[in-house]
Amino acid sequence: MYLYDKYDQAMVDARVEEFRDQARRRLEGKLTEDQFKPLRLMNGLYLQLHAYMLRVAIPYGTLNGAQMHALADIADKYDRGYGHFTTRQNIQYNWIKLEEAADLLSDLAKVEMHAIQTSGNCIRNISSDHFAGAAADELVDPRPYAELLRQWSSFHPEFSYLPRKFKIAVIASDKDRAAMRLHDIGIRIVQNEAGEPGAAFYVGGGMGRTPMIAPCIREFVPLDQLVTYSEACLRVYNRYGRRDNKYKARIKILVHELGAEEYTRQVEEEFAHLQQQGIEPPLAELERLKTYFADPPFDDGPKTVDRSDPDFALWVDRNTIRHKHDAHVSAVISLKPIGGIPGDASADQMHLMAELAKQYSFDELRVMHTQNIVLPHVRIADLPALWARLDEAGLGAPNLDTIEDIIACPGLDYCSLANARSIPVAQKISERFSANGKTAALGELKLKISGCINACGHHHAGHIGILGVDKKGVENYQLLLGGSEAEDVALGKITGPGFSEDGIVDAVETAADVYLRERSDGERFLDTYRRIGIDPFKEALYG
Amino acid sequence: MAEIIRFRDDEPVDHPAVTVDSFLDQSNANAVRVEPGDDARALIPHLAQLHLVEVNFPAFGDGRGYSSARVLREAGYDGELRAVGDVLVDQVAYMKRCGFDSFEPDTTLDPDTLGAALARWPEVYQSAADTRQPIWSKRHA
Missing domain, CATH: 3.30.413.10 (Sulfite Reductase Hemoprotein, domain 1)
Incomplete structure (x- = not known):
């Protein structure tokens, strides 16, 4: 992966000092909040409902073990022991003090990281x-x-x-x-x-x-x-x-x-x-x-693994992806435990992921825009040991691209723009489908939840999308079907009137049941939707 | 009105700038003021006549003036290019990179803070309208 040279380091260090000076002028009252706002935003610092939120850039989602360890240390030192991986392949911390923000940026700069242009009306992290x-x-x-x-x-x-x-x-x-x-x-x-x-x-x-x-x-x-x-x-x-x-x-x-x-x-x-x-x-x-992104020294090894443990086999089937070198796979660490907050990781979990990257993935990790973590280059022979460590730490959820692998924005639990909560809806849906056992039958089903029309939770692009709105002071959830963010990109369509918080969980299950009833062999939810259209879903939801 | 900060040695133009529209309407003026909605490219045929171009920033968040400045420098304009209006100390370094060489802020800039802001960046990543050598150029010198 890319490593800073003296020029890159000098620029990041200069930015820390610039921000330290700006924050000081703000605290001294020499900058108005209006003047300070675009400056702090260009350093990733938002004012949220309860505190400042700081968003750290992870360029194109790639980071090494030392960087992941540093992110964990920051969670402990400046936040409440956890961080939130985002749909921009970044991480954000929700409980930051303005007085400490420059020190945090300085800690980041020591591991070649920054929060530059993670917000504001500028070119964001790529x-x-x-x-x-x-x-x-x-x-x-x-x-x-x-x-x-x-x-x-x-x-x-x-x-x-x-x-x-x-x-x-x-x-x-x-x-x-x-x-x-x-x-x-x-x-x-x-x-x-x-x-x-x-x-x-x-x-x-x-x-x-x-x-x-x-x-x-x-x-x-x-x-x-x-x-x-x-x-x-x-x-x-x-x-x-x-x-x-x-x-x-x-x-x-x-x-x-x-x-x-x-x-x-x-x-x-x-x-x-x-x-x-x-x-x-x-x-x-x-x-x-390009020289920084040369292949690590892949070695030839076994291309198969003992699958006698069914839990392990399920995780391999769901959470590992074919690699260009056939003795390796990319392994996805799900940050979507049943009933958990999508994308959240504790400092301990971050430390563990960093260690596992060093041990099993050439010291490299990726943040997915779907709010999971990838170990990109894992030897197939190492999968049982890797899975055992993940499972023990509560990071072994076998649910990549299933209905439990939900994207959700922070919503009204944190965000000052939100109209409705996203996280509890995600938690209830993953609990519902875990309990009713339909996750496996549903296969690939991408569900995305936004707590307002700004769409940080990508609801337009979900096979099933949920949009939280405020309806006369009550949270209300619209259901969308048929979106995709992939090469078959499409925007979802709203089914009709919205639902209550519990009603939307039922509505998702109703839509899932229509698919299970109507699907032909090999069809994903999205394929069936495209073939039969929205009407059978509307009929089931409102009929 | 705060004082004008100039990074040039020639004598300043001593009369007010006219609007782009009135300048283009067969004016003999040598000073013109570009508003955010004006297309600075309209001035390109007349650059030899101009000694001062003011680019107005009614609000610092409106960044159209940065493009106006760079477009004029790219077209070869070497007269005074002045940022006027809501020009704040934290924007001046970028403005200089876009070709501005004088500043007339609504509110006086603290000289020490200004000095620190202009000395802040040891390097630059891009080629712009100033003479600074981008990092990529130094790497492959």
Whole structure:
């Protein structure tokens, strides 16, 4: 994985001192809260319902054991002994004191981490495929490209006061494990007909209150123009993105209002201009970055394992993923225990995951946008020992991509924007399906819950989505069906009137039962929904 | 009105800037003020005539002026480029990188804080409208 050189370290250290100075001026009253707000946001510090929340960047979700240990130490030292892994492949802490935030950032900088641009109207942490460098189906490892753009977008002088936040995802596979087309810019590394590598640019996707799927605005940008093309996309947005209404300020609205064709024309015009400006790093820089993402020394070993323990076999079937090296798998550590808070991990659990990464996965971990943790490179021979340690620590839930593997935003338990609680709904659903035994029969079923229309819980993209709203002071939950964030990207449709907190749990089970009744061989929930449409579900829910 | 902070040695223009619209309407003015909604590219055919371009920031969170400044520098404008309005100390370093070389903030900037802010960044990651050498360039010098 990427390691800082003296330049990267100097920049992160400077940022800590800048923030320390800004926080001091705020505490002394020299900065108003309005003036301080964008500064603290660009360091990941939000004011939540009960305290400050600090979001730490985990670039493209990759971290090493020492970094995971440091995240655990921070949970103990500055928070209440736990952290929350997010849909942006980051971690956030919910109980931070402003007075201590600079010290926290300083601790992060010691392990080459930061909270730069994890919030605010700027280019956010760049996300990627959580199986990058391990997946059998990838063209190349997308992370060097993500790192190139991370550096370009860090402290960008022109694009730090954009109309609204800006999220970029980079993938390099036909399989989309990063919700690429639901980003402001989605980049897919591709090969053209001549076999040369380049990047397809999808611009103007997003969730939020107006979900949009990004159109492809250019099928092939040569690798030595990635930064320049990105700069052109951002400049057109900075110039014309709406600033009169924060709910219409994302680039998706601009692309929609101008039309993809006109937006593209303007980007191409700006791109032609910027190509004369010499702003592109040389390909040698990309080659330098690639060396950090070279394969670890995989060794040949057994390709099968003793499956006589049924609990272990179930975990292997559900939570391990085929690897490009056939004596290895990627193993997913579920942060979705039955009745637990999706994405939460205690300091002890983080320490354990760090140790296991060192012992079994070449000291590397990934954060999934589905709020789980991956050990990307595990020898098949090591799986029984790994599973035993996970199971003992309550981290062995065999539920990847099942109805128990729920994405949920923090909701009204923490968030000042929320209209309804998300976490208790997730807890009740996982308890319900664990108790009724239907999880296995349902197979792949991605359920996502947001506590308000900002859609941090990705409800638009769930096979089943739940949106919490406030209905005359009472929490009410709408049900959506048919969304997908994957390569078959689609936006879910609302079934009809909403439900109470308990009613939504029943409604999910009703929808699941329609699928179990109607499915053909081999169909996932989403496939059946697409074949039969929403009406049979409505009939069962409201009929 | 606070004092003007200049990072140039030439004599300042001593008369008020006109709006982009009135400038383009056959004005002989050599000072113009760009508002956030103006397209700075409209000035490009007239850069030789201009000695001062003011870019107004009515609110510091509206970042259109950063692009306006850089566009003018990229087009070869080498006259004074002044950020005016809600210009705060924590934005000045980025403004300088976008090509601004003078500042007329609504509220006076504390000189020590300003000095610290401008000295803050040991390196830069991107090529912009200043002369600083990006990190990638140093790595492959």
